[in-house]
Amino acid sequence: MAEKSGADILIEALLAQGVDTVFGYPGGAVLPIYDALFQHPKIRHVLVRHEAGAAHAAEGYARSTGKPGVVLVTSGPGATNAVTGIADAFMDSIPLVVLTGQVATNLIGSDAFQEADTVGITRHCTKHNYLVKDPSELGGVIAEAFHIATQGRPGPVVVDIPKNVQVATADYDRHTGNAAKRYVPAGDADFALITQAVELLAKAKSPILYTGGGIINSGPDASAALRELAALTGAPVTSTLMGLGAFPASDPAWLGMLGMHGTYEANLAMNQCDVMLCLGARFDDRVTGRLDAFSPGSIKVHVDIDRSSINKTIRVDLPIVADVGKAIRQMITVWNSRKLQPQNLDEWWARIKGWRSVDSLSYPDSKAEIMPQYAIERLYELTKDRSPIITTEVGQHQMWAAQHFHFDAPNKWLTSGGLGTMGYGLPAAIGAQMGDMDALVIDIAGEASIQMNIQEMGTASQYRLPVKVFIINNEWMGMVRQWQQLTYESRYSNSYSDSLPDFVALAEAYGWKGIRCSDPAKLDDAIAEMLSFDGPVMFDCRVSKEANCFPMIPSGAAHTEMILNSEEVSGTMDDEAKALV
Amino acid sequence: MKIQTETAERHVLTLTVDNEAGTLARIAGMFTARGYNIDSLTVADITEDHSVSRITIVTKGPPEVIDQIIAQCERLIPVHKVTDLTDAGPHVERELALVKVNGTGDKRVEAMRLADIYRARVIDATVSSFIFEITGGPDKIDTFIALMRELGLVEVGRTGIVGLMRGSENS
Numbered sequence: 229m230a231e232k233s234g235a236d237i238l239i240e241a242l243l244a245q246g247v248d249t250v251f252g253y254p255g256g257a258v259l260p261i262y263d264a265l266f267q268h269p270k271i272r273h274v275l276v277r278h279e280a281g282a283a284h285a286a287e288g289y290a291r292s293t294g295k296p297g298v299v300l301v302t303s304g305p306g307a308t309n310a311v312t313g314i315a316d317a318f319m320d321s322i323p324l325v326v327l328t329g330q331v332a333t334n335l336i337g338s339d340a341f342q343e344a345d346t347v348g349i350t351r352h353c354t355k356h357n358y359l360v361k362d363p364s365e366l367g368g369v370i371a372e373a374f375h376i377a378t379q380g381r382p383g384p385v386v387v388d389i390p391k392n393v394q395v396a397t398a399d400y401d402r403h404t405g406n407a408a409k410r411y412v413p414a415g416d417a418d419f420a421l422i423t424q425a426v427e428l429l430a431k432a433k434s435p436i437l438y439t440g441g442g443i444i445n446s447g448p449d450a451s452a453a454l455r456e457l458a459a460l461t462g463a464p465v466t467s468t469l470m471g472l473g474a475f476p477a478s479d480p481a482w483l484g485m486l487g488m489h490g491t492y493e494a495n496l497a498m499n500q501c502d503v504m505l506c507l508g509a510r511f512d513d514r515v516t517g518r519l520d521a522f523s524p525g526s527i528k529v530h531v532d533i534d535r536s537s538i539n540k541t542i543r544v545d546l547p548i549v550a551d552v553g554k555a556i557r558q559m560i561t562v563w564n565s566r567k568l569q570p571q572n573l574d575e576w577w578a579r580i581k582g583w584r585s586v587d588s589l590s591y592p593d594s595k596a597e598i599m600p601q602y603a604i605e606r607l608y609e610l611t612k613d614r615s616p617i618i619t620t621e622v623g624q625h626q627m628w629a630a631q632h633f634h635f636d637a638p639n640k641w642l643t644s645g646g647l648g649t650m651g652y653g654l655p656a657a658i659g660a661q662m663g664d665m666d667a668l669v670i671d672i673a674g675e676a677s678i679q680m681n682i683q684e685m686g687t688a689s690q691y692r693l694p695v696k697v698f699i700i701n702n703e704w705m706g707m708v709r710q711w712q713q714l715t716y717e718s719r720y721s722n723s724y725s726d727s728l729p730d731f732v733a734l735a736e737a738y739g740w741k742g743i744r745c746s747d748p749a750k751l752d753d754a755i756a757e758m759l760s761f762d763g764p765v766m767f768d769c770r771v772s773k774e775a776n777c778f779p780m781i782p783s784g785a786a787h788t789e790m791i792l793n794s795e796e797v798s799g800t801m802d803d804e805a806k807a808l809v
Numbered sequence: 810m811k812i813q814t815e816t817a818e819r820h821v822l823t824l825t826v827d828n829e830a831g832t833l834a835r836i837a838g839m840f841t842a843r844g845y846n847i848d849s850l851t852v853a854d855i856t857e858d859h860s861v862s863r864i865t866i867v868t869k870g871p872p873e874v875i876d877q878i879i880a881q882c883e884r885l886i887p888v889h890k891v892t893d894l895t896d897a898g899p900h901v902e903r904e905l906a907l908v909k910v911n912g913t914g915d916k917r918v919e920a921m922r923l924a925d926i927y928r929a930r931v932i933d934a935t936v937s938s939f940i941f942e943i944t945g946g947p948d949k950i951d952t953f954i955a956l957m958r959e960l961g962l963v964e965v966g967r968t969g970i971v972g973l974m975r976g977s978e979n980s
Binding site: 347348351352355356357359376410411534535536538539540543803804807 | 810827830831834835838839842873876877880881883884885886
């Protein structure tokens, strides 16, 4: 067998994994790989404008297609710039394989030009990482990296490849290696535990299904199975931010998102339920509120593929370590084979109806200015027939989007949940558009967040990606300002978005279309204009400046202590609450 | 407001891991990153082909934190097995220490006499110093060192403990 260079082995190993798209940025330590890419036109390389954009674009690609996202960056600053996206993917369980160049092995540790300890820096924000010291290892490492990134609880894997390893030669046989041997994640659930869970559900008088991003990671069948389980049990369904779309928002059993900015009915139902079935969610602090007041009377069943997610914050009564999609299918099988019927849940639904009547997502209407919630409602109404992919940045606009945009299918909602990374939305939209050129992809942004990766406009221009950026522009870092209003008596320290660019002129400078709208009466036409334009559009939606995102569970408060509107805001908090995130 | 701390109990964990670059850093760094304690840590490869290492970690924490520590260790790709010896039942723990004591006259004689009682061996001697080698459980070694402190202790090197389950089962 003829020997190949490390770079050629890498490309072949990527092709063997079915990789067709790579997001990257060249530099000295990856030049041999870029030269190999030049000779392999089967792999589309998307040239970003900053390595953070590459990582977020790969996340958007992965989350919307279900395939792993691949990133290629150079050593040193290339790798460190990608770290935020890697950490983001780690928190949100997104499968990424990040290939980083490294200085030659004989230079490692010498403070060489563009040297950084990439495996050291990324060790605790990756699922696993490698420094490859010989091209003969490369084929096996790449196969294992994809296996680890995609199987079990997905996550980012970094493969650091020194430049001399890219140039040196070795044999490559794609059929060697034992990638699947070392890492064997959980699959089917223990049948006895599934039976117990089903019995609990069948006896429950006020059950709830609390679902998360794990359902989406498990694949489309997990979403389908969830719908069946909800129908069989008659239980209401709520979801975390990451799980939106796994259960259709149009279903009568849908309570909306739960947690800090979740609906009143979702949080009250979580608080008052007698059996909670947590499916692929992890009791995040945004979801639970004050831990000792979290759903005090319920029996909790937790299905998660990652054992370390169980009993991490909330103690559960019945832990089940399994692939959540498979576990739901098993539950359905047991339910059907025993011909079980749910309890009479009329009383439970009557209580939920009472909570729903609070209409916690309502907001003060205005004819004079665009309310941010109204902007998102209109965007939803005017695009829902096209089943758009929505990405977001982080902040108020993100929560308003989660509340007022509704999803009936998984893989349509891409947001930075765990890490809360401003600057995620535009590159994620680019990645999603690369995954489906025909899809309508909209980044619902804030005027502050969008500036964190605004350079990626150039990427969209270069690849003629018709992404739409819909900026909810209130001239504030709105969520920071809201917390300052709630916690620090409206001392707005450094939260004003001063010296904003003219977003319309900026759009035009990049060859995009720019649209500005500040009149609620003209909003529908302006959105229609955005949708009808065959190319990227930046929409500067000037909204009411000091609207707050409600409902809200203040930090350190219980689900039952929601703030529903501005009149309930006192403007101060004690130190215990201030110390919480 | 004051920072709260929780009461903790001591646990001995043994981990079977792939002997490859970065494994120890991965484990030690995970402890730091998640705010867990390491009281002692030992590591050495234990197979003929040097492919597998055993790590013994002594840690402290409330029971739910210990449970999380084990789960977080198991989550690491090169970690194959984690056993909580403290929970698993009867087990042995041993540690080795080297103890250098300077002294002359009565103190020197007394140090020698105590070393004999504690089954410590002399592995280096000059007219004014000894180095003792002592193995045993951590309590025994702590006590011996405390006694030597009275008699001219100069310095101590300790390995940290290694442990195995009693009986025929693997840990």
